[in-house]
Amino acid sequence: MKTTPPPPSTAAANNYSNVNGLEALKKDPTSPQAIKAVAQQIDALFLQMMLKSMRDASAEVGESASNEMGMYQDMFDKQISLSMSQNQGLGLGAQLTRQLSAAAAANANPGAGTAVPAAAPAGGITRGALPATSSLAVNPDANGADASESAALASSPSDFVSEVFPAIQRAAQAIGVNPVAMLAQAALETGWGKRMARNADGTPSRNLFGIKADDSWNGAKVAADTLEFSGGVAVPRRTAFRAYGSIEESVKDFARLLSNSPRYRDAVAGGANAQAYIAGIGKSGYATDPQYANKLNDILNSGTLRAAMTKHLGTSET
Numbered sequence: 001m002k003t004t005p006p007p008p009s010t011a012a013a014n015n016y017s018n019v020n021g022l023e024a025l026k027k028d029p030t031s032p033q034a035i036k037a038v039a040q041q042i043d044a045l046f047l048q049m050m051l052k053s054m055r056d057a058s059a060e061v062g063e064s065a066s067n068e069m070g071m072y073q074d075m076f077d078k079q080i081s082l083s084m085s086q087n088q089g090l091g092l093g094a095q096l097t098r099q100l101s102a103a104a105a106a107n108a109n110p111g112a113g114t115a116v117p118a119a120a121p122a123g124g125i126t127r128g129a130l131p132a133t134s135s136l137a138v139n140p141d142a143n144g145a146d147a148s149e150s151a152a153l154a155s156s157p158s159d160f161v162s163e164v165f166p167a168i169q170r171a172a173q174a175i176g177v178n179p180v181a182m183l184a185q186a187a188l189e190t191g192w193g194k195r196m197a198r199n200a201d202g203t204p205s206r207n208l209f210g211i212k213a214d215d216s217w218n219g220a221k222v223a224a225d226t227l228e229f230s231g232g233v234a235v236p237r238r239t240a241f242r243a244y245g246s247i248e249e250s251v252k253d254f255a256r257l258l259s260n261s262p263r264y265r266d267a268v269a270g271g272a273n274a275q276a277y278i279a280g281i282g283k284s285g286y287a288t289d290p291q292y293a294n295k296l297n298d299i300l301n302s303g304t305l306r307a308a309m310t311k312h313l314g315t316s317e318t
Helices: 021-025 032-061 067-085 092-108 157-175 179-190 247-260 262-269 274-284 292-300 303-313
Strands: 221-230 233-242
Touching (some): 157 247, 157 303, 179 274, 179 292, 179 303, 247 262, 292 303
Antiparallel strands (some): 221 233
């Protein structure tokens, strides 16, 4: 019986020594097989880094291996990392697969998608450190299933605008900033309401702006996986975020944060100028993602936002 060989795009990446493996995946970057293989490769890199750190630590306290033995150990570590990633790995591969698949689907159907990049991180607030990014935040259920859909706040960008923009308008007017710029930030942080940490009962946390629950927060909390950037490198972490009883509560809390913290003085000083607000947020360290301001501008100037605003307000003015 003749068996069907695996797709060339993924088979090429099954051995660490094949330097053309990832290059081959570029031939069909939207296929589910290629997306899964790329995510597994990234997971393997993290595993390889962990093994190398363990080897280095062992060498410092024990007898160092010969150059030849070190070479064979390095080869073994690279291949075992890739093999492990193709099974369960660290879980990062599965998370990236979900995000990359969503991005591919959005690119294939731009009218129904979102301008938010798949890895667009969300900002957060921590005490004594720059806030973490969290657009990849997914709070899986006990069986490991993706719970982002059950935690969705809206089914489309236009529904998201209808759901959150009235509260954003009121809060923006109170502190004197452009409401559409704040809306763009909420869209980036939550993937237009589709990616949000959820409460224990499966309901969305309504945390529109990715604000972390530090020691000063006495309200409800939810835990979610997130990617934080350190030195330009994304690092997966489990983080506690604030949870709210309503959209109004979430937006008011964010407005208080902007008004009360000197860090966001420039953003608030931008007033009605949306670009000035975004520039101020980008420089403030609100998010660890170095591309945060650029991603906000992408959403602000996107056809997705204009179409959603047109449907909600009857105008394309932003």
